[in-house]
């Protein structure tokens with residue numbers, strides 16, 4: 522129960538890695554706000570976990586208004602903001618550069634990069650105002666930021682941006698006792714990967730030393746570690762969890 526007494530907010534909590542993260546943070550004793558644009562999915566996450574430590578909340582991370590409301594909700598509901606923020610909301614809209622539409626570029630940017638910025642800025646500000654020490658922010662990047670896969674220019678650029686923003690946030694927030702780290706998952710078996718063409722998946726499996734996709738829980742375990750004080754000196758890190766794929 523290394524997270525007993527802690528409050529966490531997890532975005533993208535309605536699916537995949539975010540859902541697994543809610544489960545493991547609750548297992549470790551935290552109360553968890555399960556935030557997702559898809560409220561039904563967040564409610565399903567809470568129902569699956571089946572205790573009253575997980576509260577679903579509708580949040581669109583791409584909207585300052587919505588993120589600010591989520592901060593206010595947590596303060597009204599729990600008298601303090603979360604000390605753990607996990608940014609797992611993310612989308613892909615893959616396409617080769619010459620065919621990539623402005624909409625697909627903007628949508629991926631709004632959720633993956635601007636969304637992570639808004640979440641971090643708003644929640645870190647609330648933590649600082651409420652004198653929360655030992656805060657931990659985990660941003661979700663991707664190994665794709667380093668693989669530079671053709672067809673993923675928009676996605677890869679946002680995920681590289683997440684690493685850069687994380688490193689800067691770690692420097693700016695260290696003095697407030699807030700640690701900021703990023704995780705770079707490899708190919709994880711979630712709905713996001715279901716749309717990847719079979720040929721690409723087989724190629725990834727061949728290049729991955731473990732020879733298999735990762736499970737969402739295998740990412741969530743690393744997030745739970747970064748959320749806890751077991752990682753009290755890990756700050757500004759970008760941690761690959763890829764089964765060795767790089």
Ligand SMILES: NC(=O)c1ccc[n+]([C@@H]2O[C@H](COP(=O)([O-])OP(=O)(O)OC[C@H]3O[C@@H](n4cnc5c(N)ncnc54)[C@H](O)[C@@H]3O)[C@@H](O)[C@H]2O)c1
Nearest residue numbers: 533535536537538558581582610611663706708709711713
């Ligand atoms: N699955 C992988 O292989 C993989 C690899 C590397 C990185 N990642 C990253 O990990 C994170 C989670 O991925 P996943 O595989 O669990 O994805 P997923 O598609 O299973 O889940 C993403 C969740 O985010 C929610 N969401 C989307 N836009 C949102 C918004 N604007 N506001 C709030 N919620 C929103 C969706 O409703 C969904 O529930 C993403 O940031 C993704 O880029 C995933």
Ligand SMILES: *[C@@H]1O[C@H](CO)[C@@H](O)[C@H](O)[C@H]1NC(C)=O
Nearest residue numbers: 585586587589590591592593
């Ligand atoms: C949240 O609360 C702050 C401070 O009370 C207020 O300034 C802000 O407008 C609120 N945000 C929303 C979206 O209601």
Ligand SMILES: *[C@@H]1O[C@H](CO)[C@@H](O)[C@H](O)[C@H]1NC(C)=O
Nearest residue numbers: 526654655656697698750753
């Ligand atoms: C938080 O950090 C401080 C030092 O920064 C430490 O003394 C304290 O034990 C930590 N843990 C908690 C739960 O406050």
Ligand SMILES: *[C@@H]1O[C@H](CO)[C@@H](O)[C@H](O)[C@H]1NC(C)=O
Nearest residue numbers: 637638641683686687690701
């Ligand atoms: C990641 O985390 C930090 C720290 O809270 C935040 O300031 C930064 O904007 C976040 N977002 C991205 C895209 O890295």
